Amino acid sequence: MRVAINGMGRIGRLLSRRLLNEGGIELVAVNDIMEPENLAYLLKYDSVYGTLPYRVGYADDHLSVGDKKIAVFRQEDPRELPWAALDIDIVLECSGRFTKGDAAAIHLSAGARKVLLSTTGSPDVPLLIYGFNQHVLNADTAIVSPGGCMTNCSTHILYLLNQIGIESVQANILHSYTSRQELVDAPHKQYRRGRAAAESIIPVEIDLAGSLERLLPALKDKIATVSTRVPVANGAMADFTVQLKTATPASEINALFFNAARQEYKGILDYTEEDLVSLDIKGDTHSCVVDGTLTSVVGRQVKLIAWFDNEYGYTSRMIDWLYYWKKFL
Known part of the structure; x- marks a missing residue:
C-alpha cells in the first residue's frame, strides 16, 4: 500500500x-x-x-x-x-x-x-469507528472519517453500557492542551481557548455529543459532553456519569469491560485495576483503558473513568484502518 x-x-x-x-x-x-x-x-x-x-x-x-x-x-x-x-x-x-x-x-x-x-468530518462523510462499525466499509467508499480520539474512546464504552440500558450521559473529557489553544493569553472566538493553556484548567466546547448520536442513534438527546483542557502535554482521562435504566453493581460493570477487553474489543479497549496517572498511558495503543478502581455506583448512576493517549491511541486506529482498507484496493 x-x-x-x-x-x-x-x-x-x-x-x-x-x-x-x-x-x-x-x-x-x-x-x-x-x-x-x-x-x-x-x-x-x-x-x-x-x-x-x-x-x-x-x-x-x-x-x-x-x-x-x-x-x-x-x-x-x-x-x-x-x-x-x-x-x-x-x-x-x-x-x-x-x-x-x-x-x-x-x-x-x-x-x-x-x-x-x-478527525470527524462533515455529515456527508461516513463516520466509521474501527472496532465498532468498520464492517460498513465497502469497495465503493472513497472517503472515511475515523472519528476523533474522544469519539473512539467514548463509542465503545457507551455501546457496552447501553447493553444494560442508558437513560442519560454526562461526559467530561479531561484532555491535554492542543495546538488549537494559545501559549499565552490571546484573542480567540472561544474566549477560554484563548487563555494560556499551560497555566489554567480550561473547559472548552466540543462536538462529541453530535458524533456519538450519529453512531448510537438510540442515545439521541441523551448525551451532553464537555472537554476540560489541563496543563499536560499528552494523555487524557474520560469521566462518564451515566444514569442507567437498571441498578447495576460496580462489580458487574467492571466485569462487562474486563470481558470485552479480552474478547470482542481486544486490542481496542483495555481494562486495568492498577493505580494509573495520565503519564502512565503515554504510548498506549488502545482507544480507551477503563480504570476499574474508579468505577462507582449510587443508585442507578454510574461513574466510569477511562484513560487514553490522545495521539498514540488514535494513530493506532488510523493504522488499523490502513490494514483493513488494504483488502478493498
Missing part, C-alpha cells in the same frame, strides 16, 4: 514516525507548507515521544529517515499534488482543512484512490 500524508502537525508527524516500521505500508510522500528543514527537525525531535533513533535530513525535495526516502511537497492546494503519478492508494488527510466531502475529494481528483481523515 502506497500512502501519502497531507498536513504534518501532531498526528501527521506521529503517523510518519510509526509508518516507518509498518510492514506492507510505504509512506511515499508528505505535504505541508512549513519549511522542509523545520519539518525534518520536528520529525526527529519530539517533546512527547522522544528522539527518533535514525538520521533525519532533507535534500533534493526528499526527507531521508534512516535508509528511507519520502518525497516532500509544499502545496496549499491539493489539486497540485502528484498523487496519480506517485500511484497513491490512500491519502491521510491530517491538515484539518479538508474535512467536508467535497474538500477531501480534491485528493481523489489529484489521483489518490482513497482518503482517510484524521
Whole structure:
C-alpha cells in the first residue's frame, strides 16, 4: 500500500514516525507548507515521544529517515499534488482543512484512490469507528472519517453500557492542551481557548455529543459532553456519569469491560485495576483503558473513568484502518 500524508502537525508527524516500521505500508510522500528543514527537525525531535533513533535530513525535495526516502511537497492546494503519478492508494488527510466531502475529494481528483481523515468530518462523510462499525466499509467508499480520539474512546464504552440500558450521559473529557489553544493569553472566538493553556484548567466546547448520536442513534438527546483542557502535554482521562435504566453493581460493570477487553474489543479497549496517572498511558495503543478502581455506583448512576493517549491511541486506529482498507484496493 502506497500512502501519502497531507498536513504534518501532531498526528501527521506521529503517523510518519510509526509508518516507518509498518510492514506492507510505504509512506511515499508528505505535504505541508512549513519549511522542509523545520519539518525534518520536528520529525526527529519530539517533546512527547522522544528522539527518533535514525538520521533525519532533507535534500533534493526528499526527507531521508534512516535508509528511507519520502518525497516532500509544499502545496496549499491539493489539486497540485502528484498523487496519480506517485500511484497513491490512500491519502491521510491530517491538515484539518479538508474535512467536508467535497474538500477531501480534491485528493481523489489529484489521483489518490482513497482518503482517510484524521478527525470527524462533515455529515456527508461516513463516520466509521474501527472496532465498532468498520464492517460498513465497502469497495465503493472513497472517503472515511475515523472519528476523533474522544469519539473512539467514548463509542465503545457507551455501546457496552447501553447493553444494560442508558437513560442519560454526562461526559467530561479531561484532555491535554492542543495546538488549537494559545501559549499565552490571546484573542480567540472561544474566549477560554484563548487563555494560556499551560497555566489554567480550561473547559472548552466540543462536538462529541453530535458524533456519538450519529453512531448510537438510540442515545439521541441523551448525551451532553464537555472537554476540560489541563496543563499536560499528552494523555487524557474520560469521566462518564451515566444514569442507567437498571441498578447495576460496580462489580458487574467492571466485569462487562474486563470481558470485552479480552474478547470482542481486544486490542481496542483495555481494562486495568492498577493505580494509573495520565503519564502512565503515554504510548498506549488502545482507544480507551477503563480504570476499574474508579468505577462507582449510587443508585442507578454510574461513574466510569477511562484513560487514553490522545495521539498514540488514535494513530493506532488510523493504522488499523490502513490494514483493513488494504483488502478493498
